[in-house]
Amino acid sequence: MIEKSIRRRLVAILVADVVGYSRMMEADEAGTFETLKERRRRVLDPVLRAHGGRIVKLMGDGVLVEFASAIGAVEAALELQRKMTEANADIPEPRQIVLRIGINIGDVIGEGSDIYGEGVNIAARLETLAEPGGICISEKVHNEVRGKIAITMKDLGLVQLKNIAAPVRTFGMETSRALPSATLARDKGFTTVAVLPLTNMSGNAEQDYFADGITEDIITELSRFKNLSVVARNTTFSYKGQSVNVAEVGRHLGADFVLEGSVRLAGQRMRASVQLIDTQTGAHVFAEKFDREMTDIFAVQDEIVEAIIGRLFFNLQDIAGIVRGRTSTTSISAYTSWLRAGAAWRNGDEQGAREHMHEAVRIDPTYAPALASLALIYAYWRFSEPSAATDAELEVQCQHFAARAIAADKTDPFVLTSVAACFLMVGKIDDAMRYSDIAIAMSPHDINVLVARGMIVAYAGRHEEGLALVERGCKFEPLLPPAFVSSLGDCYYLARRFDAALAAYGTLINPPYFFRWNQAACLAHLGRAEEAAAIARQKPDTFDNTVYARNSVRMCALPEDGELWFDGFSKAGVYAANVAPSDTVKG
Known part of the structure; x- marks a missing residue:
């Protein structure tokens, strides 16, 4: 038997994809097709030729391109995004052609005009991490272009890419319009920040909601920065009202820095003071006071966040206003x-x-x-x-x-x-995945986004992948909120790990009654029928088990997952007779 020799070569691989292509085709198939064809002729082909790129293949709304050098690939990507932005200038937003681009360097196998190999797969995965209109590159590419091309790239850290064994260090550019003249970002990795609840100093307990809300807004705004890992609200709020050693709390939470402070409402004025503390030394990194009319509340929030960022990452100071969106x-x-x-x-x-x-x-x-x-x-x-x-x-x-929410922002x-989770709960899994895709790409280290993503992926039928995301989000949180517990329990259940699901559902004190319903299904699958039946007998009259059962089944994309809930409820004696596995949503 004659073995055919395998020919390999080292190349830079660029993968580009159109954001929201399916939605655009659904709205205007003929118009989208013609616009895309025109962009390929006027923008894509000339740019790639100018930078020495070879189109390996077109993939519907995407393209795979081979370059001899990383510099050529990145320069082509920058020009491509710039010209796409220019071409979109006079086109309504729903019809704009916006690209995501991923670039990697790797060994490929050539077969005919096509190329294969892990290097190609990594480039394709990086493309999904890029911002709309942005670029995501591997560390190999970053090392090749550093100091040679004037762009701002943010270190996204080690990322576990789907079907790639080892984590890949990645760098991302927010948008094609993001400071093309800036130098490459310094290689700092991630910094973890914990924001403790701001103390209400107004002397009126009814104003607690205001201090809590400002704290939450700071957490949300900081979470927009992909260089930062921010401890979730539910964990830091467990320290509300306590007198604590801030540095020790920060170390317990695994935080590099802790933000603490107070808010005082006096008439039409709001006074806030904040301190950022280095948990390793206990030293104050900075302390600031803000005194504003109530009409300037958003300005106060902006100043607090930018002050923190300016002291954590000097290289982010100039782009802070671009990266972070306003309330x-x-x-x-x-x-x-x-x-x-x-x-x-x-x-x-x-x-x-x-x-x-x-x-x-x-x-x-x-x-x-x-x-x-x-x-x-x-x-x-x-x-x-x-x-x-x-x-x-x-x-x-x-x-x-x-x-209305999506139309607004x-x-x-x-x-x-929030919209993705809403669509999951009404059984529209495709819509849930679509919005979750965008959210996780924009804020991959926001733990709330991560857990919601895992829940959606698990109900889409990718059980282990979804469970891994939820476990990853939950392991950083010493105090899990009910939504996290519910997501963790459901993912264990869908993964057929009923013991773990039962344990997860049972971690809350006085939980909503549907947690008990899910525990009954777990017990039934474990053969503990008497315990499951005891839960069924405790059902309050106000709880509609028929509606709950139907909605649980409808969330599942796979018929076998709907049947899993159906069988669990049925065996526990808690499932309504007029609900069937056929209620499962397909796709």
């Missing part, structure tokens, strides 16, 4: 209602949360975070407390608010993640 409302009244809604939700007052959130939207109809939260609240309502509205009416409401990871 999406300028109405103080709407913002106050938003804060009150959050406080009510954490206290278990779902009705109060809905009322305050509706008030925020009434004041500012384009307040995207409030609209997204309403979408999620209405989706969650279908699983929790009884409602005068039908299940179908609640679903219509949650989809209505989700559509589709660049906020919080909005995208």
Whole structure:
């Protein structure tokens, strides 16, 4: 037998893909096809030829390109993104052609005109991590172009790419318009920051929601920076009202720096003071005071965040304003209602949360975070407390608010993640995946985004991948909120690890009753029928097991996963007779 020799070569590989291609084709198939064809002729082909690139193959909405050098590949990517931006200038946003680009250096196997190998696979995975209009490169490419091309790249750290054994260190550029004249970012890796609850110094306990809300906004804004890993709110808020050694708390949480401070409301003025503490030395990195009229609350928030970033990463000072988006409302009244809604939700007052959130939207109809939260609240309502509205009416409401939230702001990871979770709970897994894809690409180290992503991926049928994401998010949090516990339990259940799911559901004290329902399903699969039946007998009259069972099955993309819930509930004696595995949503 004659063995055919395998020919290998070392090349730079560029993979580009059109953002939102499926949505654009659905809206205008013929128009999108013609626009894409025109862009290839006028932009793609000339740019690639000019930089020595060879198109290996076109892949529907994407392209695979081979270069002899990393510099040629990166220069081509920069020019490609710049010219795409110029070509989009006079086109309505929904019809704009926006690319993500990934670049890697690797050994490839040539077969005919095609190329194969792990180097190609890594480039394809990097493309999915790039921002819309941006570029993501591997460390190999970064080392080749460093000091030779004037671009700003951010170190995203070691990333575990799908189907790639070893983590790959990656670097990303936010957008094709991001400071082309700046030098490469310094190689600093990730820094972890914990933001302790700001103390309410107003002497009025009813103003706690205000200090808590400002704290949450700081956490959210810091989470937008991919160089930072920010400890989640639920963990840091466990220290609220306690007198603690800040440096020791920071070390316990694995944080490099801790932010602490206070807020005082006096008439129409807000005074805030914050200190950033180095947990290794206990020294104050900086201390600042802010005194503003209530109308300047957003300016105070901006100044606090930029002060922290400026002292953590000097190289981010110039681009801080570009990377971080502003809060999406300028109405103080709407913002106050938003804060009150959050406080009510954490206290278990779902009705109060809905009322305050509706008030925020009434004041500012384009307040995207409030609209997204309403979408999620209405989706969650279908699983929790009884409602005068039908299940179908609640679903219509949650989809209505989700559509408004995305129309108002589709660049906020919080909005995208909330909408994605909403779509998961109404059984629209494709929409959930689509918005989750964008959110995780924009904010891959936001633990809330990470856990929601894992939950969605698991219900899409990729059980182990989803479980790994949720476990990754949860392992950094000493105090898990109910949503994290629910996600962890569901992922264990879908992965057929019923013992672990049972343990996860049982970690909360006085949880919502549906946690007990899920425990019954776990017990049934473990053959502990009597214990499962005991839970079934405890069902409160206000809990509609038929609706809950149907909605649980509908969330599953795979029929076998719907049947898993069906079988668990049936064996436990808690499943309604008129619900069947056929209620599972396909795709």
